[in-house]
Amino acid sequence: MQEMVHKDQLKGHKAVVVGAGRSGLSAAALLAGLGAGVRLLEKRTDFDASLLESRGLSEVQLVLGEHRQEHFKDVDLVVVSPGISLSMVKDLCPGGRTVISELELASWFISEPVIAVTGTNGKTTTCMLIQKVLEKAGRRVFTGGNIGTPLSDHVLSGARADMLVLEVSSFQLQGCSGFAPHVGVLLNFSANHLDHHKSEDEYFQAKMQLFARQSSMDLAVLPLELRGKIEGDFRIKSNIPYFAPTGRFDCPALPGTHNQANMEAAMLACGFLDVSRKTFDQTLLEFVPPPHRQEVFLQDKGVTYINDSKATTLEALAAAIQAFDAPIRLLAGGKYKGGDFSLLARTLQEKAAKVYLFGHSREIFENAWKDSVKLEYFPDLEQAAARAVQEADFGDNVLLSPGTSSFDLFNNYQERGEAFKEKVKQETGMKIQ
Numbered sequence: 001m002q003e004m005v006h007k008d009q010l011k012g013h014k015a016v017v018v019g020a021g022r023s024g025l026s027a028a029a030l031l032a033g034l035g036a037g038v039r040l041l042e043k044r045t046d047f048d049a050s051l052l053e054s055r056g057l058s059e060v061q062l063v064l065g066e067h068r069q070e071h072f073k074d075v076d077l078v079v080v081s082p083g084i085s086l087s088m089v090k091d092l093c094p095g096g097r098t099v100i101s102e103l104e105l106a107s108w109f110i111s112e113p114v115i116a117v118t119g120t121n122g123k124t125t126t127c128m129l130i131q132k133v134l135e136k137a138g139r140r141v142f143t144g145g146n147i148g149t150p151l152s153d154h155v156l157s158g159a160r161a162d163m164l165v166l167e168v169s170s171f172q173l174q175g176c177s178g179f180a181p182h183v184g185v186l187l188n189f190s191a192n193h194l195d196h197h198k199s200e201d202e203y204f205q206a207k208m209q210l211f212a213r214q215s216s217m218d219l220a221v222l223p224l225e226l227r228g229k230i231e232g233d234f235r236i237k238s239n240i241p242y243f244a245p246t247g248r249f250d251c252p253a254l255p256g257t258h259n260q261a262n263m264e265a266a267m268l269a270c271g272f273l274d275v276s277r278k279t280f281d282q283t284l285l286e287f288v289p290p291p292h293r294q295e296v297f298l299q300d301k302g303v304t305y306i307n308d309s310k311a312t313t314l315e316a317l318a319a320a321i322q323a324f325d326a327p328i329r330l331l332a333g334g335k336y337k338g339g340d341f342s343l344l345a346r347t348l349q350e351k352a353a354k355v356y357l358f359g360h361s362r363e364i365f366e367n368a369w370k371d372s373v374k375l376e377y378f379p380d381l382e383q384a385a386a387r388a389v390q391e392a393d394f395g396d397n398v399l400l401s402p403g404t405s406s407f408d409l410f411n412n413y414q415e416r417g418e419a420f421k422e423k424v425k426q427e428t429g430m431k432i433q
Contacts, residue, residue, distance in 0.1 A: 008034075009034040009035055010034040010035045010036035011036070013035075013076045014074060014075040015036045015038050015078070016038075016075045017031065017038060017039070017040045017078075018041045018067065018079070018080045018084050019084045020042035021081055021082075023102045023150045023152075024079075025057070028052075028057055028060055029055050029056070029057060030106065030109075030155055030156055031077075031079070032056075032057055032060060038057075038059075039060070039063060039071065039075065040060050040061065040062050040063065041063050043065065043067065067089070068092070069092050072093045073094060075097065077097075077100070079100055079101065080101055080175050081101075082102075082172050086101075099175065100176070101172045101173075101176060102152055102172070103145065103166075103168060103175070104176040104178060105152065106150070106151035107178065110151070112142075112161050112164050113182040113183075114163075114166055114183070115164070115165045115181060116179075116181035116183070116184050117130070117165070117166070117168065117187065117269075118170070118173065118184075118186055118210050119185070119188045120188055120189055120315060120316075121187065121311075121313060122187045122188065122258065122262045123147075123167045123169075124147050124167055124310070125262065125290060125293055126185070126187060126265060127143055127147065127167045128289065129254075129262075129263070129289075130165050130270060132287055133270045133275055133280050134165070134270065134273070136283050137275045139161075139162040139163050139273075140160070140163075141162065141163050142163075143164075143165045143166075144167075145166030145167045146167040146169045147167045163273070166181070168210065176209055178213060179209075179210075179213065180213035180218070183219045184210040184219070184221065185265050185268075185269055186208075186223060187223065188258075188261070189204060189207060189223070190315040204229075208230070211236045214237055215237055215238065218239070219238055219240075219268075219269070220236050221241060221243060221265050221268045221269055222240055222242050222243070223244070223261070223265075224242040224243060224244040225244070241268050243264040243265050243268055245258075246260065246264060247260055249281070250285070251284035251285070251287055252285070253287055254294075255323040255324070256322055257319075258322075291307070291417065292414060292417040293308060293310045293311075294306060294323060298425075298428070298430055300430050301428075302394030302395055303396050304396070304397045305421075306324065306397060306398065306400065306401075309400055309402065309406070309414070309417030310413050310417070312337065312402065312403070312404060312405050312406070312413060313339060313403065314338075314340070314341060314403055317401045317402070318343075318344055318347070320399060320401040321347055321348070321401070325351075325397065326351040327351070327352070327353035327393075327397070328396070328397045329388045329391065329396055330355045330401060331356045331381065331388060331398075331420070332355060332356075332365060332401065332402050332404070333357045333360065333361055333362065333365060333403075334359050334360060334403075334409070334416075335404050335408045336360065336364050337404060337405055341365060341369065342368040342369075348372055349372040353374070353396060354374045354375070354376065354391065355375050356378065356384040357375060357376065357377045358379070358380055358381045358384040359381065359408045359409045360409075361404055361408075362377050381409060381419055385400070385420055386423060386427050389423075389427035398424070400417070400420045
């Protein structure tokens with residue numbers, strides 16, 4: 001463990017962790033490592049309890065099923081996993097209980113400076129770009145948070161870094177009261193997660209928690225399009241550069257105006273840490289983005305196939321359509337999360353040869369686009385992909401960019417993207433590397 005952590009630090013205290021996913025298990029491990037008694041709550045009754053033993057958490061009390069008030073009565077601290085309603089947990093807790101996120105808990109025990117990136121779209125790619133730039137500049141970097149490794153696991157590892165690059169979500173930020181990154185980045189904002197947040201305003205307030213505790217020595221990188229809203233509603237003490245796309249960057253793997261904006265934000269963050277423009281540009285030429293984000297994975301008989309399964313919002317879908325040339329054969333559909341899809345009708349009329357709908361939310365898409373573009377509906381992604389491959393002509397772009405979450409047919413967007421790639425491979429007879 002890092003020197004800020006010792007095994008008896010929370011001895012005699014009791015804590016509850018709500019949610020036994022990756023973040024929750026990481027928080028439970030950190031609390032147990034600090035000497036606290038830990039109760040882990042998980043709604044899934046089929047949860048694999050052997051996961052606790054594999055992490056050395058055999059002494060953690062596991063409670064499966066619905067959460068109840070009695071689960072919180074005798075504890076000092078409650079840690080809530082991302083995606084679990086903070087207000088719901090607070091309603092179950094007796095007054096005076098400290099309720100925080102795993103990010104907040106872990107932040108109490110770090111000494112390295114933090115770059116934290118939030119936003120509705122583009123967080124993971126931007127974090128990985130910042131990581132690569134800093135590594136090229138000779139820095140030791142830990143990248144995690146809402147992607148990859150939870151921050152609590154970094155604390156437990158005892159490893160040291162020159163910089164921590166963290167992707168942070170609104171769910172995590174809602175449970176923060178002291179987290180203060182040296183550099184905070186808000187890439188963009190649009191209606192999302194309204195099935196979790198009470199309103200769009202609550203969602204935006206959660207995002208802005210990233211900057212609430214920064215000082216005049218810190219940096220807040222903010223989108224120019226939100227300047228009026230931010231300056232009208234928030235008092236930020238840190239230095240603020242606003243950014244907008246300028247088209248000055250050359251990165252073959254990151255097409256589109258939205259990526260130009262994200263690169264501007266990344267350059268401002270890295271420049272604040274004395275990274276040169278030359279190093280930044282060199283990294284761009286070598287950069288390979290993570291999969292499922294406008295991933296061009298196959299070109300066959302003049303047809304380009306793009307896996308953008310991570311596009312779970314209207315704005316991400318719009319960015320993908322703008323990033324690729326017409327004609328586009330678009331695969332869209334899934335669990336609707338919000339947004340007015342009729343706003344894309346004119347763009348689709350101009351750029352799409354056809355839209356292949358699949359899964360849930362059929363009526364939402366059809367009502368928004370039926371007068372603008374040719375539509376066909378399929379119960380599942382595989383059938384839609386097969387038809388798109390069969391109908392694609394030389395010069396077409398076959399694009400999976402669902403605009404929705406994956407939870408109607410898949411466990412996550414990664415599974416959805418891999419299913420698309422596998423079906424394309426079968427239909428084309430091509431081997432995808």
